[in-house]
Amino acid sequence: xxxxxxxxxxxxxxxxxxxxxxxxxxxxxxxxxxxxxxxxxxxxxxxxxxxxxxxxxxxxxxxxxxxxxxxxxxxxxxxxxxx
Numbered sequence: 047x048x049x050x051x052x053x054x055x056x057x058x059x060x061x062x063x064x065x066x067x068x069x070x071x072x073x074x075x076x077x078x079x080x081x082x083x084x085x086x087x088x089x090x091x092x093x094x095x096x097x098x099x100x101x102x103x104x105x106x107x108x109x110x111x112x113x114x115x116x117x118x119x120x121x122x123x124x125x126x127x128x129x
Contacts, residue, residue: 052086059089 063073063085081088119127 047086055086055089055093057089058092059085059087062092063088 059077059081060073063076064070067073067076077083077085077088081091
């Protein structure tokens with residue numbers, strides 16, 4: 047992996063675990079147990095989860111907008127507007 051990406055994901059993972067578990071000792075225990083002894087892995091997983099969550103939210107909003115558009119068209123122009 048690119049050294050810059052590794053450094054950025056390391057920092058993200060380190061900060062995330064320290065904020066979440068409050069102590070360096072507990073953060074290291076969680077890192078060793080769940081993230082294969084790597085803050086970079088933790089940061090990368092956190093980053094990918096944020097991207098996936100954003101995509102899911104975007105997709106949901108797009109579906110809601112399409113449904114609202116169809117309902118609006120049905121109300122204003124009636125069912126014959128789809129023929």
